[in-house]
Amino acid sequence: MIRFDHVSKTYPGGVEAVRDLSLEVPEGETLVLLGTSGSGKTTTMKMVNRLIEPTSGRIMIERTNIMDQDPIGLRRRIGYAIQHIGLFPHMTIAENIAVVPNLLQWSREQIAERVDGLLAMVGLEPEDFRERYPVQLSGGQRQRIGVARALAADPPIVLMDEPFGALDPITREELQNEFLALESEIRKTIIFVTHDVFEAAKMGDRIALLDAGRLQQLATPADLVESPANEFVDQFLGQHRFQLSLLTRRVRSVMPATRAVPARADSRPTLRATDTLIEALDAFKKTAASALPVHDRTGYLGDLTKRHLLTAITEVLGEAGGAP
């Protein structure tokens, strides 16, 4: 768990990058720091591994003030991934991934095994990629290596600074989806910085929306969209409100509140209760069926008809205040 306790950062020259920030990131949560440039989101993230040190306030990791820890040791226990340039151009892919394990003096065999494991995990053939250099990779591949490198020493906490920025939209979405799938297996505490509301809504368990160094709202993506805390939040989401609602509203919320029954054999594609309305809409596009079965972890919840889905979406559109 990471806890910010009345943390402020004032740069020499008087710029207040972060003002009196208090929040907690429970273990296993992905917290997105969202805001425009100058909002203090990157400063907030960099204070966790002491690349930037707070002017006042405390940051606790597992009940220890990070200022009482050796910064070198602290950083080796925190994964760190940044935008496209983050890979070391003079090192091979394997060497890049092995940076932290090397610093931690793992054995050669252990490192080789870990590198191959991580390459496979991010979907790159170890045989083919180990000895390549970053310039020989596409943007998306480099980004995958960046993620693999951040996870190399299996740190409990990972900091990600716009890790999927500077990618074309298709590749970005692909990487986001891969990372979500990956993340559900590895369960890390993640602090994820982005300026993109859609990325925030997609990646975050909760979103901390910052403006001019102040926390404006800390909420789940759905709560942020449905009940903005103040005018700033409202305006920030602005014209994206409709799309965001579809991205954050789950199929579960438009289903009648029934108990699940044991799943039965069904040839139709299945919707999950946790799917978003957008995902449900996509599923209907790919099938001729007019209704699809909805499942949750315990079983079958009922059928969602296309017509009901469209009605729900129209309601969302109404709530969001007009046309998209």
Add this chain to the structure above:
Amino acid sequence: MNTVLSFFRKLGPEMLRRTYEHTFLVFLAMAIAAAIALPLGIYLARTRRRRVVSAVLGAVGVIQTVPSLALISFIVLLFALVALPTIGTLPALVALVLYALLPILRNTYTGIRQVDPSVVEVATGMGMKPIQVLFSVELPLSLPVIMAGIRISTVWTIGIATLCGLIGAGGLGNLILKGLRSIQMDYLVAGTVPAAVLAVTADWLLGRLERWLTPEGIRESHHSREEGE
């Protein structure tokens, strides 16, 4: 054919000896200059004291503007004042080192400064100690620039070292001076051609060394390679 033979019979042994002296002098001067300029350049690139940086770079730059003949003369006079030997290797070496400093110092400084700050930051953020950042990130990435400085400096020094013949430091300058004083073309040629060959060879060798030392991932050839998923 006969003239060539008699040329070598007359001057061959001295040419060889002078070339050896010359190479030795240049090599020594370069080793000392690098030993000073590399750490100093690293320090300048990392210090936050901007004034120290501009003072040092400025001072070393000024030395470079003094004509080489004048610099050697100054050093001889200075040595005379403090009762150090005014002829021979020592004053020559001092002059050469002073000259050789600037390109190495400036390129080490710029080389390290041009390393992408975000790469340095990510290295730090991953838990490298400052010394590890220097040796595993900053120096490898600035190596081509630093090596270019050493190359330029070496080629210059080979040329300037011919002037050291004036103060009895030996080297190919001796042959050139002898040719000038006695108006004999063969001496002039015997001093000049090896100096030129030496400069070209040193440039080529250091170029090879640079290529060999440059990490594969940042070599030019890689950048032209096609990228693709």
